[in-house]
Amino acid sequence: MDFSELWAIFGPGVAGAVFGAGWWFWVDAVVCSSVKISFLHYLPGIFASLAALMFNCVRKEDIDYSPYDEGEWRLKLWLFIAYVVSFVSLAASVGLLIQDALGKSGPSAWTGVAGVLQCVFVLISGLIYWTSHSES
Template identity: 40%
Template structure:
């Protein structure tokens, strides 16, 4: 089947296997670009605040982004294939299914907690009428890092490091 979007809309036929294989090839690169854009948002806001506005900000405004980055790493330590093969008694030991699911749940909780922390930073900045750009940058950073982590976790390929390039 051709990679033709108009054909999908006209005939309603979607080759899901081909779509998934293309997404597995593109999404790791897209995820990295989104991750970089997230950090760029915060760094740009911090540099603008320091250089143009000549303001100093508390270091705690950086914590949601750092925590979101740690959550992204934690999230991607568990692959979808590991969770899909959990019922097989030959490939897993006792309790490994529960540990993997708990680790993934904990990483999601930490990621959403980082987003909540960045919302708190933005609300604090708006209420005090200072460093609002840093608050917006922190919120954008955490949202983009979370999106990046979810894309990478959902569409990464476990069949080799350079499988997407070939």
């Protein structure tokens, strides 16, 4: 067996483990927090999960990289929107980390760090699954 066959077999499991680790960081921060976490802090992780789902709705084989063919514009628009959602969720989690680190009365800085780790791990898991699942 070569690496691509092994990656096609074990890649989705690795992606699931990385996704679970990302959400585990967030659940740990919420459970260990001494103050109530507002729903606003949950949104970056939810949108990162949505972006990972959006990435995985597209197969790599369906993307045509020819600059002269306009047949796949809907697919490329879908991927562009997925990229925008993923980067906005990551930027929002970093913004909440800065807000938590600077504020004295809000959640601890660990809540912000866990939110950033959650977004990074969820988006990495989407990339891992997309590369492993689309192999033919």
